[in-house]
Each structure stands twice: as structure tokens, then as C-alpha cells.
Amino acid sequence: MEIDVGDIRPVSVAFTADELVVTLADGRKIATPLGWYPRLRDASVAARAHFELMPMGIHWPELDEDLGIAGMLRGRPAA
Numbered sequence: 099m100e101i102d103v104g105d106i107r108p109v110s111v112a113f114t115a116d117e118l119v120v121t122l123a124d125g126r127k128i129a130t131p132l133g134w135y136p137r138l139r140d141a142s143v144a145a146r147a148h149f150e151l152m153p154m155g156i157h158w159p160e161l162d163e164d165l166g167i168a169g170m171l172r173g174r175p176a177a
């Protein structure tokens with residue numbers, strides 16, 4: 099049996115002082131510790147602001163960082 103996880107396409111990205119907050123197409127928000135993503139934590143505000151929303155995740159081309167929504171939902175820090 100397949101579990102319906104809802105519409106997990108990211109529609110917006112925001113940063114607080116210590117969290118990455120992603121809003122999904124179905125209205126949910128995922129907040130994860132910024133410390134999980136050292137490239138994002140250490141990046142400039144300008145570099146963080148330059149991202150591409152993909153169907154299943156987010157890509158920061160200048161930082162060579164890709165985050166999948168499924169991994170964020172599972173609570174997985176970046177490797």
C-alpha cells in the first residue's frame with residue numbers, strides 16, 4: 099500500500115537565525131535546523147537567496163547544494 103504524503107512540491111524558502119523553513123504546495127511548513135546544512139549555514143544572505151525550486155526539492159547553484167523534500171521530511175541532515 100502506498101502512503102499519500104500530500105503535495106510536497108516546495109513553493110517558498112525562508113531562513114530564520116537558526117532554521118531553514120520550506121513551505122510546501124499543500125500548505126505545510128518544514129522547519130529544520132540550519133546546522134544540518136553547513137553550506138547553507140555558512141553562506142552569505144545573497145547566496146542563500148539564489149535558489150531554484152524543483153518538483154522534489156531545492157537547488158542552490160552557487161553553493162552546489164541540493165536538498166530533497168523527502169529527506170527533510172525524514173529528518174535527515176546533509177551528508
